[in-house]
Amino acid sequence: MADDSAGGRTATLAEAAGAAAPEVPDVQATGVLDAVEAAPPATAWYRGEVVHTWLPIALFLALIAFRDSLQPLLSGPAISTWFAIFVSICIQALPFLGLGVLVSAVITAYVPTSWLTRAIPSRPVFAVPAASAAGAVLPGCECGSVPIAGGLISRGVAPAAALAFLLSAPAINPIVLISTAVAFPGRPEFVWARLIASFTVAVVVGLAWTAFARPEWLRLRPRPHLQGASSRPRTFVLTAQHDFVHAGGFLVFGAMTAATLNVLIPRAVLDTLAGQALVALLTLAVLAVVLAICSEADAFIAASLAVFGPRAQLAFMVVGPAVDVKLIALQAGTFGRGFALRFAPFTFVVAVVVASLVAAVLL
Amino acid sequence: MSPVLQISALALLGTTALRLVASGEYLRFVKPSLAPWLLLTGVALVALGAAVTWYLWRAADDASSHAHGGPRIGLLLLLPVAVVYVVAPPPLGSYAAERTAAREPTQVAAPSTVLPLPEPDADGYRATSLDEYTARPFWNIEPSYEGEPVRLTGFVTPRAEGGWYLTRIQIACCAADGFPIKVFVRDTGPVPPRDSWVRVDGRGLATVSPEYEEDDALGEVLAERVVPIEEPASPYEDQPGL
Numbered sequence: 001m002a003d004d005s006a007g008g009r010t011a012t013l014a015e016a017a018g019a020a021a022p023e024v025p026d027v028q029a030t031g032v033l034d035a036v037e038a039a040p041p042a043t044a045w046y047r048g049e050v051v052h053t054w055l056p057i058a059l060f061l062a063l064i065a066f067r068d069s070l071q072p073l074l075s076g077p078a079i080s081t082w083f084a085i086f087v088s089i090c091i092q093a094l095p096f097l098g099l100g101v102l103v104s105a106v107i108t109a110y111v112p113t114s115w116l117t118r119a120i121p122s123r124p125v126f127a128v129p130a131a132s133a134a135g136a137v138l139p140g141c142e143c144g145s146v147p148i149a150g151g152l153i154s155r156g157v158a159p160a161a162a163l164a165f166l167l168s169a170p171a172i173n174p175i176v177l178i179s180t181a182v183a184f185p186g187r188p189e190f191v192w193a194r195l196i197a198s199f200t201v202a203v204v205v206g207l208a209w210t211a212f213a214r215p216e217w218l219r220l221r222p223r224p225h226l227q228g229a230s231s232r233p234r235t236f237v238l239t240a241q242h243d244f245v246h247a248g249g250f251l252v253f254g255a256m257t258a259a260t261l262n263v264l265i266p267r268a269v270l271d272t273l274a275g276q277a278l279v280a281l282l283t284l285a286v287l288a289v290v291l292a293i294c295s296e297a298d299a300f301i302a303a304s305l306a307v308f309g310p311r312a313q314l315a316f317m318v319v320g321p322a323v324d325v326k327l328i329a330l331q332a333g334t335f336g337r338g339f340a341l342r343f344a345p346f347t348f349v350v351a352v353v354v355a356s357l358v359a360a361v362l363l
Numbered sequence: 364m365s366p367v368l369q370i371s372a373l374a375l376l377g378t379t380a381l382r383l384v385a386s387g388e389y390l391r392f393v394k395p396s397l398a399p400w401l402l403l404t405g406v407a408l409v410a411l412g413a414a415v416t417w418y419l420w421r422a423a424d425d426a427s428s429h430a431h432g433g434p435r436i437g438l439l440l441l442l443p444v445a446v447v448y449v450v451a452p453p454p455l456g457s458y459a460a461e462r463t464a465a466r467e468p469t470q471v472a473a474p475s476t477v478l479p480l481p482e483p484d485a486d487g488y489r490a491t492s493l494d495e496y497t498a499r500p501f502w503n504i505e506p507s508y509e510g511e512p513v514r515l516t517g518f519v520t521p522r523a524e525g526g527w528y529l530t531r532i533q534i535a536c537c538a539a540d541g542f543p544i545k546v547f548v549r550d551t552g553p554v555p556p557r558d559s560w561v562r563v564d565g566r567g568l569a570t571v572s573p574e575y576e577e578d579d580a581l582g583e584v585l586a587e588r589v590v591p592i593e594e595p596a597s598p599y600e601d602q603p604g605l
Contacts, residue, residue: 048365052365053365053367053368056368056441057368060444060445063448067449071450074450077456077458078458080453081458081459083446083450083452084391084392084459085455085539086446087447088392089537089539091389091537092536092539094401094404095397095401098407098408182536185535238415238418241369241373244408244411245372245373245437246437249435249437252439252442253436253439255443256439259539300535300536300537303536
């Protein structure tokens with residue numbers, strides 16, 4: 001893939017807009033230097049600079065300058081708890097996110113494109129399980145696996161296999177499994193249950209796609225890509241930068257949501273919902289969709305939801321990497337809205353059912 | 364999100380991670396074992412910011428065009444940095460303790476077995492964690508603290524019906540998974556201020572009255588002396604076994 005992006009194709013603005021893109025690149029790697037081809041008029045550039053750089057920086061500095069006056073306003077017990085939980089989720093996830101971004105950037109820049117396509121058989125019946133298994137060796141957040149799947153499809157891999165990969169890569173890679181083991185100390189059965197359930201979901205959804213899907217459901221949208229990437233180190237740096245900023249932003253959003261739910265939802269309500277097995281299961285499954293926690297960090301959240309019981313906790317970890325609000329947005333952007341509207345609900349149902357069955361056996 | 368802002372966000376996040384570890388403030392959010400990983404991540408983020416700056420600099424040389432935006436969602440990366448510098452939130456306290464259900468204390472030894480008590484300190488008290496203190500009666504581990512001189516530290520969670528609980532939050536990874544350990548303090552003095560940190564020197568009790576158990580308390584202690592102290596460097600108790 002580095003070879004492709006290093007080819008130095010100079011895309012025009014029309015290409016970037018999707019009018020005549022000859023080929024969709026395999027990996028979306030839009031760094032700071034994307035769209036250098038389109039120099040906007042000077043005034044627009046100036047306004048953009050003010051809005052996108054100096055305004056946020058000025059706001060940030062103002063916050064710090066007025067911290068002594070702000071602190072009393074931000075120190076009630078509920079809001080302090082919100083801040084502590086919010087920051088702790090961000091801090092805890094930071095090394096995991098960093099490692100995932102590092103590995104995905106190494107793969108983007110230094111691993112040849114063809115190895116996955118060569119490794120995956122052409123018949124979907126074999127390709128789907130193979131692609132699901134391949135997901136296990138590619139660490140990364142779900143945000144990273146969407147563009148990779150798009151690239152695989154554009155390079156001729158069966159969509160079903162690419163989608164199986166899309167589902168398995170963020171769910172069962174080593175970083176996710178290790179963080180699950182850390183989050184559930186002394187309970188390795190959670191790691192096994194997660195591995196088996198998520199792998200099964202990827203295979204079932206992939207095979208179902210082979211059997212029932214119509215080609216027109218999936219429309220690849222051309223994406224802007226890394227321009228004039230002349231070297232592998234440059235591809236590496238710009239991919240890492242883009243992925244970190246992108247996934248990190250979504251992670252912070254997830255931490256905000258989690259902290260809000262933690263503080264806002266009265267314990268009595270959670271206890272009531274947690275009390276009934278089916279309600280608890282569906283509550284955590286929906287929570288996984290809404291929270292949109294990075295798969296590398298979601299085990300820690302799941303561990304804190306012990307009051308819902310192991311079945312619901314497993315459903316939380318199986319649904320989260322497969323379906324969540326930010327993934328639905330990413331998928332709609334990459335494969336089209338018609339795709340996301342079909343794929344997400346179907347995957348949700350499969351994930352909940354499979355997680356329940358696996359939990360019944362293993363947990 | 365402009366390139367300059369993205370680079371700023373990377374550098375700020377990296378330096379914030381380094382600062383949190385250097386000042387020890389990270390212990391308000393995560394467990395001690397994360398320190399080396401936070402340091403590595405901090406250094407890596409600063410290096411990444413520097414590398415992006417380098418490539419941006421070179422691109423500015425060979426093209427008059429201007430680079431624009433990354434994903435706008437990335438702006439959110441500035442939020443935790445702002446919270447750390449502006450709010451500097453205190454560790455979880457009584458508010459979280461009242462809203463979170465307790466769990467079983469850690470199983471420090473096989474149930475109904477013998478695990479020696481910690482040695483008395485210079486003042487003759489056996490200093491221990493709330494987790495270990497409550498685990499003995501819960502898992503029926505001998506010998507018990509019954510009648511022993513004990514020294515416990517925690518913050519104050521007042522009890523609605525009078526009295527107060529010596530409280531500590533125990534975490535497995537980060538504050539988001541924290542849960543409280545509460546020990547009722549039999550004490551004749553006034554209730555210390557909510558969320559203030561105290562050390563309780565007293566005599567161990569092996570049982571919990573049902574009215575405190577209803578509040579999720581796992582133990583009781585008979586106070587001889589309640590001493591106000593500074594917030595400890597590590598405000599949470601670590602869940603052992605990681």
